[in-house]
Amino acid sequence: MAESHSHADDKSTRSLSEEKSSLSYHGVYTCPVCRHGQISALPLMDAFACNFCRHIFTADLDKQRVQVVDGSQPLSWRWTGKTWKATHRREDL
Numbered sequence: 103m104a105e106s107h108s109h110a111d112d113k114s115t116r117s118l119s120e121e122k123s124s125l126s127y128h129g130v131y132t133c134p135v136c137r138h139g140q141i142s143a144l145p146l147m148d149a150f151a152c153n154f155c156r157h158i159f160t161a162d163l164d165k166q167r168v169q170v171v172d173g174s175q176p177l178s179w180r181w182t183g184k185t186w187k188a189t190h191r192r193e194d195l
């Protein structure tokens with residue numbers, strides 16, 4: 103691979119945990135499916151992938167929402183700034 107990250111890596115070790123952050127393709131978030139891995143944006147795609155359970159999510163940044171695309175059900179979650187809130191319920195349709 104010829105690609106490499108040109109920016110100096112910023113090693114922010116402990117700034118993630120307490121601060122609220124909005125959902126963006128630059129961030130890394132706890133996986134809402136397995137709650138174990140982390141999801142991060144796939145290059146060149148409007149999607150996130152988990153590094154543990156390998157689920158793929160499409161993202162809607164306006165609505166701060168992700169939806170799993172390779173699952174048997176169209177589960178989705180809304181990012182509250184700190185955590186995921188399941189939205190696969192009637193109230194959100």
Ligand SMILES: [Zn+2]
Pocket residue numbers: 133134135136137138139140152153154155156157
């Ligand atoms: Zn996962």
